[in-house]
Amino acid sequence: MFGQQNQSQNQQLAGQNVVTITKDVDAFLTLLLKSLDNHSENLINILLPQAPIVWNGTPFAGRDIFLATYQNMPRPTTHDLADFDCHALAGGVMVTASGKVKVGSERGKNLFGWSLSALIRKENGQSYQIVTCTYRYFRSEPRVQEFGFYIIRASMIEAILTPSGINVQQDPSQGLFKPTEGLLFSCFPSSLKQNSSSSPLISSDISGTGGIGFYDILWAEPSSVNIPTPSVTDPRGHYISLSYAGHISSSVVKPHTEDCLLLALSLDQWSEWPTAQSLCEYILKQAYPMGCQLSKRLMVIVNPHGGKGHAIRTYRSEGAPLFKAARCLVDVITTEYAGHARDIGREKVSQGKYDAIVCASGDGIPHEILNGMWDYEDEDGKKRSKRATELLANTAICQLPCGSGNALAKSLNGTASPSESALAIIKGYRLKSDLMVVSQKTKGSYLTFLTQTHGLIAESDLGTEHLRWMGGARFSFGVVQRLLFSKTYPCRLDVKYQASSKSEVRRHFAQYMDNIENNTTPAEKFTPRFGTVEDELPSDWTSHNLPNASMIYVSKLPWVSTENQFFPAALPHDGAMDLCYSNTMSPFHSIPIMVATETGAHLDSPGIEYAKIEAYRLTPAEEDGHGYLSMDGESYPFEPFQVEVWPRAATFLSKTGRFVDTGL
Template identity: 40%
Template sequence: LKRSYRNTIRNKRLLVLINPFGGQGTAMTRYKTYSSPILTAARCRVEEVETKYRGHAAEIIENMERLEQNCDAIVCCSGDGIPHEVFNGLSKRTNAAAAFKVPVCQLPCGSGNALCLNLVGSNDLSFATLSAVKGIPISVDLCSLTQDNKRYITFLSQALGMIADCDLGTENMRWMGESRFTVGLIMRVLAGAKYPCRVSVRILHESRTQIRQVYLEHKNKEHTSTSEHTQLPDLKYGTVHDPVPEDWKSIDSSSLAVFYVGKMPWMSSDALFFPAALPRDGYLDMVIIDSSIPKKEIFSILLGVAEGKHFDSKYLHYYKVDAYRIEPKAHSGYISIDGESFSFAPFQVELHSGLGTMLSR
């Protein structure tokens, strides 16, 4: 209790970005019904902006005058797409490092609300609103991603293969809400989908025993927002167009089914996909599943995901890494970055310890 009251600010000045397109398209009504009254009762000073198109939130954040001085938190009333845009907007500000100290939080109104699930521990909207009021800033790892001569920020996940197809190839099933991901996945496992590619990766831990140990070491460390960064960090490993560093391990696969990398444990309320992930441990968790394993095992892995039981399956690879590159070999397909669609082309990712700030319960 003591911890949750420390460092909280009264009469918080909040910039609320509302995505009317997220989830089933009800963000505005839900915000007015469940969130706005709580923010008013807490006497927050609120500026509400409705996003008008994809990329609008990033533009707002990049261009807002005196954001660092005038805003105590950026509140994303959306799925994970708006936080993704917000971090990218922050990275383009001239004083990026100072800008990254403005805490970001989510009022869950999309079909994928992982930020809130992981930081607040629930995707209940009223509860998340209360956490926006009372939450404390913690520093979190963010990652740079390079693709096609551009640099992006990713805070949550990168996927290619079945999971990416489910994130992005199920747009036609938005009406289903969160279930669109599950239904999409079952359809793809049954079809035996394959995604040939080459993965080059800096693996730091690969045995499950080691990974468990690392997790326990970092689990209870407290991380307040004291990042050592003074500006947007340089890329340690260059971009996707540079040669792959010699000490990275290369994995060629003609029959990859799932390539999924996460920075936080919960990917949806029924998927503890990265049970060993922590927002500020300095690692990305990488899961690779090959389609050559029996379908029965793929289903058993995917059923186990709800509670993180798949972690013990010998049929999947689970690595702690801090940088990698993936080069798809097929001509077309989906790449999902934080649930957003990226071009189907090679990309490279590296982690920046404690670069970002989020509000935690």
């Protein structure tokens, strides 16, 4: 029926020329604006019954609900149409229009701009009707002080609790709306800065106005502060104390708390929140939706030597205040010696005590924590038992970036900002992730979550430890320096492929994204499927002799540092590792390729091989102990090693419950 209706619409539109359609739309807009100004009953004929309407940011699910509200909006209004545009589509005509609107009759006051976007169509050859519509007032001249029944003092801040958060306006004249659903939110000057324009309360952007999204709300509780009641006709309301993350800049958020009064705008709406506590519970439910845990129990491990050595100061200034404002329960441990975090993972992390381990560090501390938990001893003194597997699977790991690489925070939350990462941890969702189990003759078996690398990347990382004062730039410096000398790293690479070509990798990625929610298989105790590095190679593996290898790079995360998205096809729990290697890369081609890793564009570069693999073995051509092997950025013996995937063995905290979008 719908297809027939669209076909009929197409036939009707095809029979009309642009001039005719434009003339009809002009007449329709004239009728619509006149009906709005007069609050005319004709609006019932202009709007389809089920038409969804968004009016000044407030959604209405149908004509009747909107009209019941519109009858109580400010009047009179006088709309002037300045311009409009229209395009014939399969389902009707898309119209955009704008102009000026005057509210009230006082000369020279209450003048605004307005804009409208609507899809209209003719039903059964009759007049145009609105299928869906978005309409908004916007600031035209700085005049308005009065809205409907509410007199808003200039020193206050006005906002509405909406489906997306709390919409805030520093000055009521910034936009005209008459809220009839939700709540009116007023903050008082005693708790704001002298210059209210710098208040973080108005820094976010929701529906074109400043606002606090629910993502930024940290806590809400009844307030005992004596706040003066604004002059309103019907002052029903609750005093609450609202804590939120204020966006000071594009990469810094700080916690702020405001005591405020939320006023009911209808008795029916207010009956849902009869007490301040019930209102706060509602706000927190929106701020922490299902799957996002409130008041997380956190163990914070601070590496005082990570990155440039500022981790303690960074945590205290950018992490701790946000955790406190969100009522997280926090235990802080500062590492005191090399390998301390591994001991903490083995001895301090017990089942169910913490919701997450926060690593205020680079990527080395997560590596140690994971391996420490894997070495956890059960009651019988057994390591790497079922209990250790459960501990790994149930205790989330996350990162407050304080190091040089910070790949975990970038891959999970899309940022290397410590304060933004702290907010993402507070609001984080649990994400199951595969781990990688490495086997070496001298080190036995151990876990990695990030990378294994041989060649250019390993030497550029581990060979620049003396340049840690440079921060993340030391890695780029090391890469360029070695590329100029055309150094190669010959080796043999034996691989168990899952997707051996770039086209197969793209198909694998697309299939995974289409079925991401269906992969819920729990982790099992690790049992090697392919033996160890000392066992005979399986017969179905593919061997590559690489005499001119420049790099062998394997990862489970898309970002390997804050600047390099080396593995855009990496997925959290697809049962595969991403392999990237080159055996032909010259200095002339390699520098542009390395630059392209910032966006993942190197994936299509000639000379770069990219695949999904289940396991592999790497054997350096020269095992003289003078090369570099990097595992999660940590130095390991320069000797053969073998790696395989351990499906869904770990849990991370992610801002969205997935890895960040890589654009693949």
